[in-house]
Amino acid sequence: MKPLIIPCRPNDFDLEATFETGQCFRWEKTGKNRWEGVAFGRRLSAEQREDAVVLGGAPEDALISYFDLNRNYAALKKQFSQDPALRKAVEFAPGLRLLKQDPWETLCSFILSQNNNIPRIKGIVAKLCEAFGDSMPGGVWAFPSAQRLAQLDESALAPLRAGYRAAYLIDAAQKTASGEICLDRIAAMPLDEARAVLKKIKGVGPKVAECALLYGFGRAECFPVDVWIRRVLSCLYPGGFPQKFAPVAGIAQQYLFSYARLCPEAKLA
DNA sequence: TACCAGGGCCTTT
DNA sequence: AAAGGCCATGGT
Numbered sequence: 001m002k003p004l005i006i007p008c009r010p011n012d013f014d015l016e017a018t019f020e021t022g023q024c025f026r027w028e029k030t031g032k033n034r035w036e037g038v039a040f041g042r043r044l045s046a047e048q049r050e051d052a053v054v055l056g057g058a059p060e061d062a063l064i065s066y067f068d069l070n071r072n073y074a075a076l077k078k079q080f081s082q083d084p085a086l087r088k089a090v091e092f093a094p095g096l097r098l099l100k101q102d103p104w105e106t107l108c109s110f111i112l113s114q115n116n117n118i119p120r121i122k123g124i125v126a127k128l129c130e131a132f133g134d135s136m137p138g139g140v141w142a143f144p145s146a147q148r149l150a151q152l153d154e155s156a157l158a159p160l161r162a163g164y165r166a167a168y169l170i171d172a173a174q175k176t177a178s179g180e181i182c183l184d185r186i187a188a189m190p191l192d193e194a195r196a197v198l199k200k201i202k203g204v205g206p207k208v209a210e211c212a213l214l215y216g217f218g219r220a221e222c223f224p225v226d227v228w229i230r231r232v233l234s235c236l237y238p239g240g241f242p243q244k245f246a247p248v249a250g251i252a253q254q255y256l257f258s259y260a261r262l263c264p265e266a267k268l269a
Numbered sequence: 270t271a272c273c274a275g276g277g278c279c280t281t282t
Numbered sequence: 283a284a285a286g287g288c289c290a291t292g293g294t
Binding site: 115116117119120123161162163164165166 | 274275276278279
Binding site: 022023110113114115116117118120121164168202203204205206207208211224225226227228229257261 | 287288289290291292
């Protein structure tokens with residue numbers, strides 16, 4: 001499997017900006033310009049160069065889908081830049097991309113993310129995979145299946161130190177493994193129906209459902225509102241977020257989240 | 270409708 | 283040492 005070389009500048013595709021926006025929890029920086037992660041049960045690598053990003057560890061089509069490489073980000077950013085606040089956010093992290101991750105893994109990760117911080121979420125996910133995921137080539141663990149987690153009870157998850165979220169994870173696994181909830185069908189549903197089905201899982205409210213749909217199902221119109229985005233909305237969009245961006249509001253949200261959280265000059269109170 | 274606990278870890282006071 | 287906060291939610 002040869003590496004996939006994407007000719008681009010860091011302001012078109014920036015690994016750091018992409019991995020550090022809280023959308024994923026299984027990528028780690030292993031060198032100045034190098035990252036390693038796990039997705040679809042494979043150990044992936046990514047290297048940032050001045051004139052390219054080099055991706056490895058999976059077939060080309062899987063990488064293209066995962067990194068959203070078929071989307072025209074230049075056109076998207078041009079559209080976003082019509083809006084003054086969004087323009088600043090885009091300028092702050094111009095190489096950011098929305099990842100299209102595995103639906104089940106994403107659902108679980110964001111169940112674990114609630115009222116929690118990113119370093120700790122990463123630790124819990126890593127422990128979950130190591131304890132219950134299949135061991136894969138390259139010394140990594142796949143994300144455990146719903147079937148596997150559905151066999152467990154809360155006490156088995158105690159070593160994760162996930163707290164009250166452990167019970168939510170088991171409920172998600174049981175509903176998925178039993179077929180009560182079918183992630184493949186959710187992927188094809190109208191958005192409101194998909195939201196309603198996901199919210200049948202204990203511990204899945206509007207925020208977690210929105211995150212799962214945006215990051216795991218590729219629903220770019222989903223717009224998760226957390227503490228940071230609430231600040232952005234109240235400071236920069238008191239009249240509401242512009243409707244004209246609705247079909248890709250979730251991607252706009254990524255730029256705004258990154259800007260609000262990481263840019264000292266944003267000064268959002 | 271409006272609190273408030275639940276778990277754990279990190280940061281701030 | 284204590285309080286506050288964290289990419290929220292379910293229960294009362």
